[in-house]
Amino acid sequence: MKKIVLSENKKMPWKNGLGTTFEIICYPNDKYEWRLSRAIIEKENQFSHFPGFERILVIISGDGLRLNQFELQPFEPYSFSGNDSIHCVPRGKVVQDLGLIFNPQQWTARAVVSVQELKSLSFPEPPLILIYAISDQESFLNQNLLAGETIILEPGEMTPQQLTKEWERLEAKSHLLPAKLVVFLLSKKK
Secondary structure, X not given: OEEEOHHHOEEEEOOOOOOEEEEEEEEOOOOOOEEEEEEEEOOOEEOOOOOOOEEEEEEEEOOOEEEOOEEEOOOOOEEEEOOOOOEEEEOOOOEEEEEEEEOOOOEEEEEEOOHHHHHOOOOOOXXXXXXXXXXXXXXXXXXXXXXXXXXXXXXXXXXXXXXXXXXXXXXXXXXXXXXXXXXXXXXXXX
């Protein structure tokens, strides 16, 4: 298990120069098969193109985004091709999103924002699990996890079923809104 704190996020311009992203982790390093990052969107603009990659976007703060003609609401995962031309318009003043970009020739990926959704999934082999905290979480996976921090669990370190139990325990203890975590599950293709 590895924890990535906010100060380790690498600030960089978008590929098209029209915004800023904060890279949380890139695997492997600079020539990536997948990358998890967050971005702050303050004005209407175009998303960068990532030919050959797939993208999953989750709004983690703000009122939502219009992506072309689609209205994306907070905590509603949205998948699209990195080849797509995406025009985005933030709803309200500032929107922050969490995005996973991955090579579909090498990986399958899914974003989960509720424990009920995680319960319904099955995996032939243990996936790589990325857990992003929307708010501070006391005693999650035996440690305190602050808002904006990410935990990486290598395949086999924890099953989705074990993560489901931990997430249920956390929700029962806190009595807060269910969307306190965003979980990305990645499986390497053979």
